[in-house]
Amino acid sequence: xxxxxxxxxxxxxxxxxxxxxxMMDIVRAVQEKFGQVSSETMNLIAKxxxxxxxxxxxxxxxxxxxxxxxxxxxVIRLCNDVVDKMAGADxxxxxxxxxxxxxxxxxxxxxxxxxxxxxCIGMCDQAPAAIINDEVITYLSTDKVKEIVADIKKHYDxxxxxxxxxxxxxxxxxxxxxxxxxxxxxGTVIFADYKSKSGLKNALAVSPVxxxxxxxxxxxxxxxxxxxxxxxxxxxxxxxAGEKKFILCNGDEGEPxxxxxxxxxxxxxxxxxxxxxIGGYAIGAEAGILYLRAEYAYLRKLLEKVLKDRRDKNxxxxxxxxxxxxxxxxxxxxxxxxYICGEETALISSCEGLRGDPKNRPPFPAQKGYLGNPTAxxxxxxxxxxxRILEMGAGWFVESGSKGSxxxxxxxxxxxxxxxxVYEFPFGIKVRDMLKEVGAEDTQAVLIGGPSGQxxxxxxxxxxxxxxxxxxxGAIVVFGQERNVIKIAAEYMEFFIEESCGYxxxxxxxxxxxxxxxxKIIAGKGEPxxxxxxxxxxxxxxxxxxxxxxxxxxxxxxxxxxxxxxxxESIVKKTTNGMxxxxxIRKALADAESIAKRQSVIFxx
Amino acid sequence: xxxxxxxxxxxxAGCFGCHMSLLDIDERILKLIELVDFDKSPIDDIKEFTGRxxxxxxxxxxxxxxxxxxLQEFRKHCDIxxxxxxxxxxxxxxxxxxxxxxxxxxxxAYLNGPTVYNPxxxxxxxxxxxxxxxxxxxxHEVVKIDYSLPGCPPNADIIWQALVALLTGKPLELPYxxxxxx
Numbered sequence: 091x092x093x094x095x096x097x098x099x100x101x102x103x104x105x106x107x108x109x110x111x112x113m114m115d116i117v118r119a120v121q122e123k124f125g126q127v128s129s130e131t132m133n134l135i136a137k138x139x140x141x142x143x144x145x146x147x148x149x150x151x152x153x154x155x156x157x158x159x160x161x162x163x164x165v166i167r168l169c170n171d172v173v174d175k176m177a178g179a180d181x182x183x184x185x186x187x188x189x190x191x192x193x194x195x196x197x198x199x200x201x202x203x204x205x206x207x208x209x210c211i212g213m214c215d216q217a218p219a220a221i222i223n224d225e226v227i228t229y230l231s232t233d234k235v236k237e238i239v240a241d242i243k244k245h246y247d248x249x250x251x252x253x254x255x256x257x258x259x260x261x262x263x264x265x266x267x268x269x270x271x272x273x274x275x276x277g278t279v280i281f282a283d284y285k286s287k288s289g290l291k292n293a294l295a296v297s298p299v300x301x302x303x304x305x306x307x308x309x310x311x312x313x314x315x316x317x318x319x320x321x322x323x324x325x326x327x328x329x330x331a332g333e334k335k336f337i338l339c340n341g342d343e344g345e346p347x348x349x350x351x352x353x354x355x356x357x358x359x360x361x362x363x364x365x366x367x368i369g370g371y372a373i374g375a376e377a378g379i380l381y382l383r384a385e386y387a388y389l390r391k392l393l394e395k396v397l398k399d400r401r402d403k404n405x406x407x408x409x410x411x412x413x414x415x416x417x418x419x420x421x422x423x424x425x426x427x428x429y430i431c432g433e434e435t436a437l438i439s440s441c442e443g444l445r446g447d448p449k450n451r452p453p454f455p456a457q458k459g460y461l462g463n464p465t466a467x468x469x470x471x472x473x474x475x476x477x478r479i480l481e482m483g484a485g486w487f488v489e490s491g492s493k494g495s496x497x498x499x500x501x502x503x504x505x506x507x508x509x510x511x512v513y514e515f516p517f518g519i520k521v522r523d524m525l526k527e528v529g530a531e532d533t534q535a536v537l538i539g540g541p542s543g544q545x546x547x548x549x550x551x552x553x554x555x556x557x558x559x560x561x562x563x564g565a566i567v568v569f570g571q572e573r574n575v576i577k578i579a580a581e582y583m584e585f586f587i588e589e590s591c592g593y594x595x596x597x598x599x600x601x602x603x604x605x606x607x608x609x610k611i612i613a614g615k616g617e618p619x620x621x622x623x624x625x626x627x628x629x630x631x632x633x634x635x636x637x638x639x640x641x642x643x644x645x646x647x648x649x650x651x652x653x654x655x656x657x658x659e660s661i662v663k664k665t666t667n668g669m670x671x672x673x674x675i676r677k678a679l680a681d682a683e684s685i686a687k688r689q690s691v692i693f694x695x
Numbered sequence: 696x697x698x699x700x701x702x703x704x705x706x707x708a709g710c711f712g713c714h715m716s717l718l719d720i721d722e723r724i725l726k727l728i729e730l731v732d733f734d735k736s737p738i739d740d741i742k743e744f745t746g747r748x749x750x751x752x753x754x755x756x757x758x759x760x761x762x763x764x765x766l767q768e769f770r771k772h773c774d775i776x777x778x779x780x781x782x783x784x785x786x787x788x789x790x791x792x793x794x795x796x797x798x799x800x801x802x803x804a805y806l807n808g809p810t811v812y813n814p815x816x817x818x819x820x821x822x823x824x825x826x827x828x829x830x831x832x833x834x835h836e837v838v839k840i841d842y843s844l845p846g847c848p849p850n851a852d853i854i855w856q857a858l859v860a861l862l863t864g865k866p867l868e869l870p871y872x873x874x875x876x877x
Binding site for chain 2: 538665667668669670672673675677678680681682683685686687688690691692693
């Protein structure tokens with residue numbers, strides 16, 4: 091065995107305290123160092139952290155950014171989200187193939203550059219985009235691809251890629267990114283000016299229970315999409331039996347079309363960490379974890395700096411702001427490319443160093459979460475709202491927004507509109523008004539809440555965005571008249587197929603079947619009864635899946651079936667001869683005809 | 696006297712086990728031929744359809760072009776087509792080759808397999824031999840199937856109950872014992 095390898099792996103494990111719950115950090119470090127987590131390395135890790143090898147391999151095989159096989163020194167991951175494709179990602183993909191002389195999923199012969207696809211990386215407002223190692227490159231074009239590939243071949247160091255810097259903190263030298271914030275509309279809660287510690291100071295002036303009561307009377311609901319009342323969640327977590335408690339921030343925004351947390355993490359990290367600290371105080375936690383999706387690794391140094399600044403100012407650490415016995419600190423847990431980890435129990439699994447498998451509920455995280463301890467998992471935006479509520483008061487907060495949904499909502503809007511970006515609207519805005527504001531004309535369909543939400547048509551444009559009508563975590567994608575909604579639904583199903591953790595059959599198999607039927611319909615071979623099958627199957631998947639993913643993954647199909655029924659009906663037709671239109675005898679016989687070197691005499695061409 | 700409805704049967708990529716199971720209805724076969732006439736079937740060795748049939752029973756999935764041809768003929772001639780047994784319904788054991796390219800399957804069977812004796816290294820390729828399909832297809836992927844009777848093979852009583860129910864227009868009774876497989 092290579093002694094050097096052994097020493098390096100030993101070192102990596104030691105830094106992580108030889109702690110198997112730090113498996114994500116260990117395998118990420120190994121991947122970064124060696125471009126793979128080889129079979130041999132997995133044995134070493136298992137030995138050093140004293141676990142079974144399968145525990146290592148199950149993690150490595152699960153996450154998209156980890157690999158058993160060697161990857162190039164430079165890994166180019168082109169986003170193939172629907173919005174990126176609408177912006178020309180396919181042409182960009184061809185350009186990459188041509189310039190590198192390889193196909194997607196391959197590595198150049200010299201082993202230096204790997205080309206891959208990746209689902210939504212949170213850059214829909216500046217699509218097409220790619221991540222090259224940790225560097226995000228936006229607004230790709232065929233010319234830009236040429237430049238990038240030529241540049242990379244000079245130094246094989248993506249951090250040296252020259253690009254114009256983005257605005258705000260993106261231009262900060264520790265971020266040094268070409269990403270643009272794209273803040274189009276500032277509201278009163280998130281993007282209004284904020285003075286560090288004013289919320290926390292007010293929180294620490296009252297008891298933790300009172301903090302929870304303030305959040306409750308602000309009627310704050312989770313901004314991730316599910317809309318669970320935050321105060322209630324905290325109350326449960328505080329009341330749950332257990333000495334150690336945790337607050338986790340879900341920074342794994344992976345819902346295709348969402349990028350609002352990207353902007354919060356770039357421009358409002360301080361406010362976010364303050365919200366986590368307030369939450370920690372309220373529930374009685376001493377530790378918080380920000381789970382950061384791997385795609386946002388370029389923001390990590392900035393976030394670490396904000397944390398350090400807060401420690402220096404005694405806004406984190408021991409006896410915070412002089413409050414005796416209030417100790418709280420935050421660590422960042424990096425993800426490794428898995429949509430499912432945005433589901434709160436899967437996120438907890440990932441933090442524990444496991445595959446991102448969702449857990450059974452009950453027990454809910456508030457009772458038994460991270461490492462079996464009571465845990466509150468909150469969305470990035472929710473925690474920022476908390477900070478503002480504690481600063482301005484619950485009464486101020488409920489004045490904006492609608493009755494059942496006080497406050498504002500960040501919407502990440504992209505697709506067929508003139509002004510894609512992040513908008514902070516008060517809850518209760520009509521879809522029609524929102525479309526007007528983003529410069530969307532002649533809109534056929536709007537995806538509200540990402541593919542796990544719903545695709546609505548013009549009949550619903552007078553509806554409002556709020557928890558009681560169109561609830562959303564913030565992903566809005568606009569589709570113009572020329573788009574094919576059935577194809578869009580099929581593309582989103584492809585995404586869910588890719589991202590299913592595979593644990594339960596309805597989601598693992600059912601989504602594949604839904605996609606098959608959609609493909610059949612798109613190919614013009616669909617029959618009217620297929621629409622009923624789609625509906626039944628979609629509903630079965632929703633009813634019988636274990637976690638939120640399977641419970642929502644059929645939505646692109648079910649909502650387009652409901653809202654764009656005519657589009658489906660116009661392309662399905664009844665067959666009368668009893669044959670399956672999808673069976674292709676020529677394709678079925680092609681192999682045999684070529685092997686036997688003779689043509690079929692039964693099915694003559 | 697009214698003419699009796701006709702029943703046809705075929706065994707495609709199956710083992711004839713389902714047909715054996717059909718014969719396992721024992722003395723009830725006498726009652727069956729009071730109800731129906733058998734048309735194209737290996738049971739009576741009628742090779743070609745003599746006319747329209749009420750029911751077609753299909754054993755096995757489609758592994759080669761002849762299977763497809765026979766199945767399509769059945770669909771054309773039968774009012775109701777029943778996939779009998781797991782091979783017809785989902786390909787089953789013959790479909791275990793589906794993840795292996797056809798060429799590799801043929802080479803394993805005729806050249807490389809540990810028990811193969813084939814000094815001339817010939818893979819059979821007479822023009823009378825039907826060409827294999829790229830994979831084994833369950834019947835419903837080739838033609839529309841009206842009913843499926845699961846089992847490997849389906850119990851004789853299931854086949855009997857299903858046929859009688861269809862032929863007499865009475866509701867089908869399948870007690871739990873007949874359709875449990877563990």
